[in-house]
Amino acid sequence: MADHPPMATPSPQPDLTRNRLPTLFEVLSRRTLPPVDLFSFYIYMRDQQRSVDYLDFWLDVAQHMSLCRHYVRELRRSVMIGTPDLDKASSKRSSMILDSMGDLEPRVPGPSMYATEKEKNQDAQMSAFLREEAHESPLSGSQPARPSPQFSTPRDLTTESNSPGHTVSREDIRASAEKILYLFLLPGAEREITLPGSITQDVTVAIEEMGRDDPEVFDVAKDYVFQAMERDAFPGFLRMKALGNLIPPTLVMRLIVGLLAMFGAFWAAFILIFLDKTRATRCWLILPFTVGVYFLASYQYSLDPILALLGFSEYTSFNFSRIREPYIRKLLSKRALMVLGVTLLVDAALCVLFILVPGKRL
Incomplete structure (x- = not known):
């Protein structure tokens, strides 16, 4: 069809009061x-x-x-x-x-x-x-x-x-x-x-x-x-967009990065323990453990909690749009807080375990 201006048709107004998922x-x-x-x-x-x-x-x-x-x-x-x-x-x-x-x-x-x-x-x-x-x-x-x-x-x-x-x-x-x-x-x-x-x-x-x-x-x-x-x-569209904010290729990448970070964290933790390094030195384990747990939690819940709290959702790889649907914004914010809570709890447990455990030089 030729590229002409559109004829007079209604301009549907989004329902900002909708307190449910859309049809x-x-x-x-x-x-x-x-x-x-x-x-x-x-x-x-x-x-x-x-x-x-x-x-x-x-x-x-x-x-x-x-x-x-x-x-x-x-x-x-x-x-x-x-x-x-x-x-x-x-x-x-x-x-x-x-x-x-x-x-x-x-x-x-x-x-x-x-x-x-x-x-x-x-x-x-x-x-x-x-x-x-x-x-x-x-x-x-x-x-x-x-x-x-x-x-x-x-x-x-x-x-x-x-x-x-x-x-x-x-x-x-x-x-x-x-x-x-x-x-x-x-x-x-x-x-x-x-x-x-x-x-x-x-x-x-x-x-x-x-x-x-x-x-x-x-x-x-x-x-x-x-x-x-x-x-x-x-149904799959709603699961991906209303309950998460990441697309499948990004989730796969996060799974890989998360597993690599966790492998590196465990490897470094055991090395520091068996070299009998001080607890202050072992505090650096917080970095790889945090990255690993955060990325694995993002993969598990198909949600980046920080991006969700900032109000962004991914629609193509590394391209994000603002979350403007009120109910979706509220729903994702609640899930983001829950994911952050799980991430912090698991991360803290791992860090405390490998930082406070007594060292023994082999």
Whole structure:
């Protein structure tokens, strides 16, 4: 799609009073803040879950829904003010559907199970209108949309258009539906996602043989992908971001450093004991023991307590973002204090043991 400014869509406001973990729908609709925002979930799906194509499919279908709503809203407005610049509302049935639809307020698309009755009715009427319109004026010679390149960051859930003046044409809607089909669903597609064969077949027949491009074409597939992400990916995302602040590569590095530091600490401790060094000299053991215990505790709890208390969470290797979600900040602070307490207790026990034990020169 062309790089145009986004059309008028709602700007979801994060819920700063939420005193619980967010849901997947709240993350996808951009109602959360780092480290449980849409960007962080996208990075998690790309780097940890290795299934970012599913998230991209869901976002593209949501964007297709926004595109359709904007198109119908523009068309209804032009009909109501008596200047129908498009001939596609000429049939009496289509006009009646437009009149009965009511105002299509901009909203962030979501899975059908979360829509209100009013939203479901409006979406059904909108799809019925688009099917009626396509039946009356089928697009002739329409070419498949060229699939978009790989995305490395999540797209805004807004609609964009290739049409002049940022309006939406029927060709834009058709191209959007075909792009989703050819990019994600057809066998051998560039970013093919695994769906039940019946779902893929139904979508393919609806778009290629029936000429449909209304949002209902993708409803079953979109809901299936949403439930799959909610079941398979989202719990791990919450564990990593809401209960910890480090990513797996960093945890592995900390495990290695922690084990090496503990090996060095024990080796030095026994050497100093058997050389009968003074307790003052053996106090230097505090350094390797502290490093080792701290890094091993960070690995065990997937949490760097100092960074958590400072309000930072890691999203890629050595890149950190501020923890802005209030409930997550409070939860991580509590866990950080607990991890620090365990670290200090174990570190103190080891240091006291190897510093105060009597020395014996061999």
